[in-house]
Amino acid sequence: MHNLGRSISAVLASALRNPDSSQYHNFKSALKSVSTLVDFSLMAQYHSHTPDPLVYMERYLQTFHRTKDMFLEFRTSKAIHAEANRQGRDLRELMANQRANEAHHNTAAKRCRQVDQERLERANQWVDLIQGENDFKFIKMHYMSHFASHVRHFGSIWMYSTKIGELAHKEQIKEGYRMSNKNEATRQILSQYGRQHTLGMRLQTIEALLKTGVIVVENRGMEMPTTSGRSAPWRMRKGCTNIGTLSELCRVHEIEYCDMMEEMLRFIKQTAADDPRLPADPTELGLLPVERFT
Amino acid sequence: MDCAESKTRLCFRILSAWIAYHAEHAALHGIGSKSCPRCEDSCKEPGGNPLKMYETHHYILYRVKALRHEPAEVAGIAEYFQRVGVKIGNNVFAGLDRVNPADLHKPDLLHNIYFVLFKHMIEWVEGFLRKHKRQQAFDDAWNEIPPYPELSVPKKGLS
Numbered sequence: 001m002h003n004l005g006r007s008i009s010a011v012l013a014s015a016l017r018n019p020d021s022s023q024y025h026n027f028k029s030a031l032k033s034v035s036t037l038v039d040f041s042l043m044a045q046y047h048s049h050t051p052d053p054l055v056y057m058e059r060y061l062q063t064f065h066r067t068k069d070m071f072l073e074f075r076t077s078k079a080i081h082a083e084a085n086r087q088g089r090d091l092r093e094l095m096a097n098q099r100a101n102e103a104h105h106n107t108a109a110k111r112c113r114q115v116d117q118e119r120l121e122r123a124n125q126w127v128d129l130i131q132g133e134n135d136f137k138f139i140k141m142h143y144m145s146h147f148a149s150h151v152r153h154f155g156s157i158w159m160y161s162t163k164i165g166e167l168a169h170k171e172q173i174k175e176g177y178r179m180s181n182k183n184e185a186t187r188q189i190l191s192q193y194g195r196q197h198t199l200g201m202r203l204q205t206i207e208a209l210l211k212t213g214v215i216v217v218e219n220r221g222m223e224m225p226t227t228s229g230r231s232a233p234w235r236m237r238k239g240c241t242n243i244g245t246l247s248e249l250c251r252v253h254e255i256e257y258c259d260m261m262e263e264m265l266r267f268i269k270q271t272a273a274d275d276p277r278l279p280a281d282p283t284e285l286g287l288l289p290v291e292r293f294t
Numbered sequence: 295m296d297c298a299e300s301k302t303r304l305c306f307r308i309l310s311a312w313i314a315y316h317a318e319h320a321a322l323h324g325i326g327s328k329s330c331p332r333c334e335d336s337c338k339e340p341g342g343n344p345l346k347m348y349e350t351h352h353y354i355l356y357r358v359k360a361l362r363h364e365p366a367e368v369a370g371i372a373e374y375f376q377r378v379g380v381k382i383g384n385n386v387f388a389g390l391d392r393v394n395p396a397d398l399h400k401p402d403l404l405h406n407i408y409f410v411l412f413k414h415m416i417e418w419v420e421g422f423l424r425k426h427k428r429q430q431a432f433d434d435a436w437n438e439i440p441p442y443p444e445l446s447v448p449k450k451g452l453s
Contacts, residue, residue, distance in 0.1 A: 003446055004412060007439055012419065015432035023426060030422055037415060041407045074421030075414075139316060140410040142330055147401050160313050160400035 005042065009035040026070060033067040036060040044147050047158050054148045061144055068136060075134040084129045088122050095121075247286040261285065309390055312398040315405040322386055323353070323395060329379030331399035353395040356380055357388040 012034055016027040040060040043053050076084075095118045099111070106114070151157060176189030246264075250257045261282045268278050279285060295305045312322065323331045333348035356375065360383025363371050375383060387395035423429045441447050 002408070003448065004416070005408075006445060007436075008415075008419070011432060011435045011439070014435035015423065015428045016426075017431075026426070030419075034415060034419065037411065041403070041411070044401075044407065045403060071418035071422060074418045139328055139330060140406050142333075143316075143401055143406050144411075146330075146332060150401050154311075154397075154400070157401050157403060160311055161403050162313055162315065163404045165313070166404060 005038050009038050029067045029070040033064055033070060036064040036067070040064065040144065040147075044157050047156050049151050049156065054151055057148045061147075072134050072136070073130060075136065076130055080130065080133045083133075084126050087129060088126055091122055091125060092118075245287055245289060257286070306392065308392045309387070309398065311400050312387070313400060313402070315402055319399050323351075323399075324380060324382035324385050325351075326379050326381055332396050334378040351378065351380070351396045353385040353388045356383040357385060360384050 009031075013031055016031060019027045037060075040057055043057050043060070046053060099114060099118075147157060154160075172193045173189055176192040177185050179192055180188035246260065247257060249255075250260050264278070264285055265280060265282070268280055278288070295303050297303055312319070314322070317327070319325075319331045320327050320329070325331060330348075332350055334351055356378075359371055359374070371383070375381070385395050387393055387398060419432075420429075423432050436448055439445075439447055
C-alpha cells in the first residue's frame, strides 16, 4: 500500500491520457480526487510540521471532498446491489404481466417499442436507487477531518502509528505459532518469544562485554581473545593450581583436546622459522608444561 | 521522583494517548461502531460533511449522568446518549485524573489511510477504469514502473 500511494497518481495520469471531449471533465476530477487523497496521506506522514503543511492538508481534504462525487457510483455495497437487483426483478415481472394482458391489442412493432421503454425505465430506476443509497459516510472518512487539528494540539501523527505494533505480530505471534505444535499454542507462543528475546539480549550483552574486555570467552577452543592487561592463558589459569600440562588445562576448562591440538598445530606452522618453535607432535605437545605457551 | 540536582519532585503520570484502531476505541469509549470517539453527532453522517464542526464528547458529564440520574430520567438519558452516539455512560477513562478521554484517540495512519481509505480508493479507481475501458492502459503503466531505491516494483497489474 505504501508503494501504491507513491505511484498511483502518475500511473492513473498515464492511463487517463488522451481523453475525448465527453471524458475530459470526468477524468480530470478523478485524477484530482486521487492525487489530493494521496497528497493528504503523504503530508500526514511528515515527522514535523510547520503551519503551511497543515493548511495544505486542509486544502487537499477540501479538494478531495469537492471532487470525490465522481466515484459515488462505485461506492455500491453488496446489500445495495442486492436490493437494486430485487427491485429490478419485481419491476420486470410487473411489466411482463401488464404486457401479457395487453398483448392481443398491440402490434409487433409496438410491443418492441414497449420492451425498449421498459428496459430504459428499469435502468433509470437502478441508477436512481444506487445514487440515492450510495454515500461516503463512513467513520474513516470522518477521521481525516481531525488530522490537522490533532497535529496542532498533540504533534506529529507518525508518533502514534500502530505500524510498529502490527509488525511485532509477525515476530512475536505468528512465528511463535508456526514453531509450536499447534496444541495449546498460547503458552508456547509466549515462551518461544520470551526465550528468543532472552537469548538475543544475552548475546548482545556478551558481545558488549567482549568489546570492553571485561570477560573472556571460555570453552570456545577456536578463539583466544586478546585483551589488555594479563594474557588470556594466565586469566584462564587463575585459581587453578593443579594444572601442569596442556592436556590437564583442557580437562580443567572442559575444552576438547583435539580442537586445542588443531589450533596449536596451525599456530606452530605459522610461526616464523627463526622464532623458537614448539614440537609438531601432538603427544609431545600434550606433555609440555603450560608455561611454555604463555 | 529523585532528580539529578538532588531534589525530590512531585510528579503526576498522565495518560495522554491510547493507541488502538477504531473497533477497540469504540469498545473502550462505549460508543457506537459508527461514532467518532471525539465528536458528538458524527454517528449520523460520519464523513458526510467534512466542514461541519461537531461538539467534543464530554465523557465526564456522561459518567455523572449515568451514575447519578434519578429513576424517572432513565428514558431521557438513554435518548440523550443515543443522540450523541454513546452506548454506555461510564467510560473506562473517565475516572482518571487530568485525563480528557476524548483526547486519547489518535489518528492512525496504518488503519485509517492504508488499510481503509487506500483500499476504498483502489475499488473506486478500478470501477472508474472499467467503466471507461482504461484498465489495460492502467495495468500497462503499472507494470512499467522502474525500480527505485525503497520502491518495490509491482509484479502484477492492479486488476
